[in-house]
Amino acid sequence: MLKQELNEQLTQVGPGTPMGDLLRHYWYPVAFVRELDEWPIKKVRLLAENFALWKRADGGYGIMQELCPHRRASLVYGVVEEEGLRCGYHGWLFDETGSCLDQPAEPADSTFSDRITAQAGKAEELGGMVWVYIGPDTEDNPAPELPKFDVYVDEGFKDVGHTVLPCNWLQIMENSVDPHHVEWLHGRYFKFLGEQQGFLAPPGFQKKHVKVGFDEMEWGILKRRVLEGNTEDADDWAVGHPLVFPYCMRVGGAGIEQMQIRVPIDDTHTWTLFYSSHQPPGFSDFPEQVYPVDYEFPWLDERGEHIVDYIEGQDIMAWVTQGDINDRTGEHLGKSDVGVIMLRRMFREQMALVAEGGRPTVGTTYEAHDRIGLPCEKDKFGVDYTEFAMSWLSGGSMRYSPAMDQMKKLYIEAATARGDSSWSVARADEFIAQSASEVARRKRLATGPARSGPREER
Structure with a gap:
């Protein structure tokens, strides 16, 4: 039998938990390619977090936090554009890295967008499914390759x-x-x-x-x-x-x-x-x-x-x-x-x-x-x-x-x-x-x- 503390360590997958931090070093399938071809945006939940997954205009995929950093409306109800995903509420635009590219209602000379970043991961297609990685990706701790298993x-x-x-x-x-x-x-x-x-x-x-x-x-x-x-x-x-x-x-x-x-x-x-x-x-x-x-x-x-x-x-x-x-x-x-x-x-x-x-x-x-x-x-x-x-x-x-x-x-x-x-x-x-x-x-x-x-x- 296990102590309750260890059972919780092994089973809790949210951000900041020991198992959650480990599991964020791996890629996961979250949707079928078919689904994003039928409609280019989908809400997904992974490791106790909600995300907006979308098919980019260039045919690739992007994934970022579901709630817009502006007023916290859902990006699942956004607009796919050539540069990225635009929030349907006030039009803030984000690219696949989470960088904010446009804030339509802000002054033309504002640098506010430079200070706004949405949590974003990586997304790729394999075997008819869309896979995502939402873990660390730095020079010292880079994202792994998506494993292309034989199946x-x-x-x-x-x-x-x-x-x-x-x-x-x-x-x-x-x-x-x-x-x-x-x-x-x-x-x-x-x-x-x-x-x-x-x-x-x-x-x-x-x-x-x-x-x-x-x-x-x-x-x-x-x-x-x-x-x-x-x-x-x-x-x-x-x-x-x-x-x-x-x-x-x-x-x-x-x-x-x-x-x-x-x-x-x-x-x-x-x-x-x-x-x-x-x-x-x-x-x-x-x-x-x-x-x-x-x-x-x-x-x-x-x-x-x-x-x-x-x-x-x-x-x-x-x-x-x-x-x-x-x-x-x-x-x-x-x-x-x-x-x-x-x-x-x-x-x-x-x-x-x-x-x-x-x-x-x-x-x-x-x-x-x-x-x-x-x-x-x-x-x-x-x-x-x-x-x-x-x-x-x-x-x-x-x-x-x-x-x-x-x-x-x-x-x-x-x-x-x-x-x-x-x-x-x-x-x-x-x-x-x-x-x-x-x-x-x-x-x-x-x-x-x-x-x-x-x-x-x-």
């Missing part, structure tokens, strides 16, 4: 499910270094649901963990496992997959390459995204996409109960039912929680570096680059490629994707290209119908949220 830049069909969860981001991240929950929450519990409701739970998740391992690495913590019936030669141990410090986890298998993203909105809300790049082995002719497919998936039913007949829904149940901020003073960790203990130690070490005026040494890069490849298993749980992909499509949040049929077709065509002619649309439909409660799935698709962008405040 975002490699060819593939991109699909992004997302939702806002009413809980602290850390309890989500701690789940990423807790491999044993897989065989119980996604294995035994999922099987129990299937037995009660008449569907077949994904078979790969029911295997017992024989051995787990964690290795610190430059991007975070590499997680490994040996499952019953497998050896250390299997990808699950020989390759593993990483928790990408401080707020992501890279997973994959059977051609589904995924980054699980947990953006801290504030202490009690987290924007959770499952960014998937579909790259089935044997397939290279990917459908053209102007933007990634993005959609908000449901995690509560019409009665306000957790939807737990899919993988991410089960995780969300475990995260959210811990409370908005998990009270770790009441927990009792065992030897199986070594990954959680390692992660907390890593956070404390990195917070200490920043508190001493330094920069974090894990999860950042200051080198220009085109791509960063992360280790990630391909052969997952020793299950057939196409069968595992179909299980993931039907048993995870991707079942709510408007591109579900298109993705299913990709994996069938890839199986044929590899010489496996046993898969067809009919067989895939039958497999999916058996693997999840099809009646419940169709009902929720009909009554769940429509395809939309992220909520206004993040």
